[in-house]
Amino acid sequence: MSVSSETIMYIVSHKDFDAPQLPGYVPILAGAVKNHASIEVKDNTGDNISAKNPGFCELTAQYWVWKNRDDRDANIGFVHYRRYFYIDHRKAQIVPAEQFSRDLEQYDVVLPEPWVLRKTIGDQFAQFHNLDDLEVVRSIMQEQCPEYVPALDELLKSHSLHAYNMFVMSGERFDAYMTWLFRILDEAERRFAGWLTEHLEQNPLKCEYFLPLVVSELIDEGKAAVKILHSRDKWYGVTYREDKPTVVAAIAQKTQDGLYPEDLWA
Numbered sequence: 001m002s003v004s005s006e007t008i009m010y011i012v013s014h015k016d017f018d019a020p021q022l023p024g025y026v027p028i029l030a031g032a033v034k035n036h037a038s039i040e041v042k043d044n045t046g047d048n049i050s051a052k053n054p055g056f057c058e059l060t061a062q063y064w065v066w067k068n069r070d071d072r073d074a075n076i077g078f079v080h081y082r083r084y085f086y087i088d089h090r091k092a093q094i095v096p097a098e099q100f101s102r103d104l105e106q107y108d109v110v111l112p113e114p115w116v117l118r119k120t121i122g123d124q125f126a127q128f129h130n131l132d133d134l135e136v137v138r139s140i141m142q143e144q145c146p147e148y149v150p151a152l153d154e155l156l157k158s159h160s161l162h163a164y165n166m167f168v169m170s171g172e173r174f175d176a177y178m179t180w181l182f183r184i185l186d187e188a189e190r191r192f193a194g195w196l197t198e199h200l201e202q203n204p205l206k207c208e209y210f211l212p213l214v215v216s217e218l219i220d221e222g223k224a225a226v227k228i229l230h231s232r233d234k235w236y237g238v239t240y241r242e243d244k245p246t247v248v249a250a251i252a253q254k255t256q257d258g259l260y261p262e263d264l265w266a
Helices: 050-056 059-068 097-103 121-128 131-144 146-157 171-191 193-199 207-220 241-256
Strands: 007-013 025-029 075-080 109-112 167-169 226-229
Touching: 007 059, 007 097, 025 059, 050 059, 059 075, 059 171, 075 097, 075 171, 121 131, 121 146, 131 146, 131 171, 146 207, 167 171
Parallel strands: 007 025, 007 075, 109 226
Antiparallel strands: 075 167, 109 167
16 A cells, blocks of 8 residues: 555547547556657657567557656556546546546555456467466576466466456555566567567567566455446447457447447447
């Protein structure tokens, strides 16, 4: 837990969008080195890895915040231009930044409600990715931070995952997490260099798989208390082509029930 501090919520986007006008919320353009959207804060200045965005996705924005932010004492959070933390299941009100400041007086990390999958996380990964690559990452963790390997193994056997790289935590904890994460990713990139050159555009690294490992290990060690923002909604996502019919039908039903407006995409 931390003393009450200002919380800065970065809204990661790859394009211009209508950003919520809320105190503490700051849009940031990911992959700005090859993107000319008009968002003021861009991830291609100072110490940056903006050019790696095709593979690292929102992590290029998180890296920029890690290396270049001015207020080192502020709490740091990340959401997306189309994914936020909401007050309730109707998603009518985004959680104010000052609420996160209060939360972090009691908890160490705030996370979104997890996906709950029919398959295990390991089986889900294997369906769309190369398990040999995951084994390389596991071997890196075994070398660099063996105490986290049991958490990885348990995660892969579980059915739930805190996704999207959405979180809120103190600036100090954020710095520690990013240091840990990029030691692994830098070594993985070195070992995957040939593979990345060939496959990067088609199959980006799923770096959001790492966040739960850190959180789980901190909880197990008694070093962190975590607040999960719950929702009564069923999660839907279009990650793969096969997901589209289910999501289209769900949106139509929610529109019919009055939960979504008729001009949802206007």
